[in-house]
Every structure is written in structure tokens, then in C-alpha cells.
Amino acid sequence: MELILLGVGAPPPTPQKSGPCNAIVKGEKLYLVDAARHAATQIMKSGFHVSKVDHLFFTHFHSDHYTGFGEFFISRWIMGASTPLKVYGPSPVEEIVERMLRYYEYDIDLRAEEGKPRAGTDIEVSVLEPGNALEVDGLAVRVEKGTHHGNVDDILSYAFEAEGRKIVIASDGSPTEALVPLALGADVLVMHPCLPELIDERFGSFKATAKIVAAHHATAEEVGRTAAAAGVGKLVFSHVVPPLAPDDKVREALAPYFDGEIVAGEDLMRL
Ligand SMILES: [Zn+2]
Numbered sequence: 278m279e280l281i282l283l284g285v286g287a288p289p290p291t292p293q294k295s296g297p298c299n300a301i302v303k304g305e306k307l308y309l310v311d312a313a314r315h316a317a318t319q320i321m322k323s324g325f326h327v328s329k330v331d332h333l334f335f336t337h338f339h340s341d342h343y344t345g346f347g348e349f350f351i352s353r354w355i356m357g358a359s360t361p362l363k364v365y366g367p368s369p370v371e372e373i374v375e376r377m378l379r380y381y382e383y384d385i386d387l388r389a390e391e392g393k394p395r396a397g398t399d400i401e402v403s404v405l406e407p408g409n410a411l412e413v414d415g416l417a418v419r420v421e422k423g424t425h426h427g428n429v430d431d432i433l434s435y436a437f438e439a440e441g442r443k444i445v446i447a448s449d450g451s452p453t454e455a456l457v458p459l460a461l462g463a464d465v466l467v468m469h470p471c472l473p474e475l476i477d478e479r480f481g482s483f484k485a486t487a488k489i490v491a492a493h494h495a496t497a498e499e500v501g502r503t504a505a506a507a508g509v510g511k512l513v514f515s516h517v518v519p520p521l522a523p524d525d526k527v528r529e530a531l532a533p534y535f536d537g538e539i540v541a542g543e544d545l546m547r548l
Contacts, residue, residue: 278437365405
């Protein structure tokens with residue numbers, strides 16, 4: 278089992294980084310975690326085929342984590358998927374799926390009228406809650422509310438375990454008490470630190486906005502201490518606030534709190 282960082286960017290589109298999403302790879306299969314901008318393209322770049330991806334786990338529904346959902350879904354069908362897509366996530370995952378399907382209804386009807394089988398446009402939704410555990414094709418999945426993320430109550434952290442490895446994706450926000458137990462002994466922990474001093478610099482006079490953004494995210498100290506307390510093998514940072522914060526500054530900010538391996542996430546990196 279491996280992790281692919283499909284995109285390590287942030288809400289603003291940039292040429293350097295794709296939108297924030299990840300994938301777990303086990304055997305021949307790719308399991309998508311969030312569906313950010315360019316998710317479908319990033320899947321193809323990673324060497325997998327979009328039509329063969331049958332599982333999508335959402336952490337939460339800030340738009341930067343699902344702007345690529347519709348494109349991924351419709352590309353998967355057009356490129357040949359003929360089985361339902363399985364989508365997992367916190368509330369309101371059912372509403373998000375329903376609204377997305379409505380957006381593509383017109384196109385699906387056009388193609389179906391020309392004879393393309395509708396199979397592959399079905400979506401099976403599973404609403405997940407903190408404390409849930411499930412198994413998908415031998416991949417053990419545990420979910421907890423591992424972060425506080427502003428006013429987003431419905432947010433999940435995921436622990437994936439298979440083949441003797443454990444990969445944990447915390448998602449956005451400051452750690453809750455549930456994160457260290459979830460991440461305990463993980464080989465890889467992915468977190469998203471925020472460096473408020475750099476936000477101030479970039480946002481210039483918009484200090485109020487910077488404050489709100491910083492309050493929604495984990496400090497470097499919180500991220501480093503979580504990794505240390507959980508005793509993880511590798512701490513990976515991605516989807517950093519502010520966007521395009523220099524890697525060396527982020528590493529410098531984390532290092533005093535975690536003396537294990539710190540990895541600056543890059544698009545399409547495999548771990
Ligand atoms: Zn978010």
C-alpha cells in the first residue's frame with residue numbers, strides 16, 4: 278500500500294501545484310481521497326486510469342476539496358466505467374452527490390440517447406461518522422473527527438491500513454484529541470500546517486482575513502507535536518497555508534517539534 282499526493286496546492290489555481298487531494302494505492306487499485314481541481318488529470322498522470330477508480334473518500338466539503346468531483350465522475354463514465362462509483366464521506370455527502378448529478382443530467386441524457394449505457398453513472402453513497410470502521414477490498418479504513426476546522430463540523434480524518442502499513446490523512450484544521458490515537462504508529466501522516474506570519478505578509482493590510490484563515494488551520498507546532506506524540510515514521514506536509522509558502526520555511530517551523538523525517542509534499546509524489 279502506498280500514498281500518492283495527487284495535489285498539494287490550495288484554493289487559488291496555480292501552475293505549480295494541483296488542488297488538494299490524495300490517493301491510496303493497493304495492488305492495482307487507486308482509492309481517491311478528496312477530489313480537488315484536476316483530480317481526473319492527476320490520476321491519469323499518476324499512471325492509473327480514471328475509469329478504473331471505483332472509490333472516493335471525502336474529508337469535508339470546502340470547495341477546494343471537491344471542485345474536481347464532477348469532472349472525475351463524468352470522465353470516469355465517459356472513459357468506460359460501467360459499475361457504480363462508491364462515495365464515502367461526512368454529511369452532507371448525499372446532498373453534494375445529488376446536486377452534482379443534477380449538474381450533469383443533461384449531458385448524461387444526451388449520451389444515453391445515443392446508446393451509451395447509463396451503468397457507470399450510478400453512485401452508491403455511504404455517510405461516515407467519527408468512530409466508523411470499514412473494509413474495502415482488504416483495505417481497512419478508520420475515521421475520526423481528527424481536526425477542528427472553523428465552522429466545518431462535518432470533517433473526517435482517515436487511517437488506511439493494509440499490507441503492514443498505515444497511512445493517515447488528517448485533513449484541514451487543528452488536531453482534536455482523536456487524532457493522535459488514530460495516527461498512532463502510522464508510517465505516513467499527512468497534515469496541513471499554517472504559517473500565520475507568512476499570511477500577514479501576503480495579505481498585506483487584510484489582517485482580519487488572515488486571522489480567520491489562521492484560526493481554521495493547524496499551527497506548525499500543533500502539526501509537529503501531533504506527529505511526535507503519534508510516533509509516526511514520516512510527517513508529510515501539503516496544502517499549506519498560505520499557498521506556495523516556501524518549503525524550507527515550513528520545514529523550519531515544524532522541526533523544533535518533530536525530530537523524525539519531514540517530507541515537503543509535491544504533486545504526484547509516492548510514499
Ligand atoms: Zn477545508
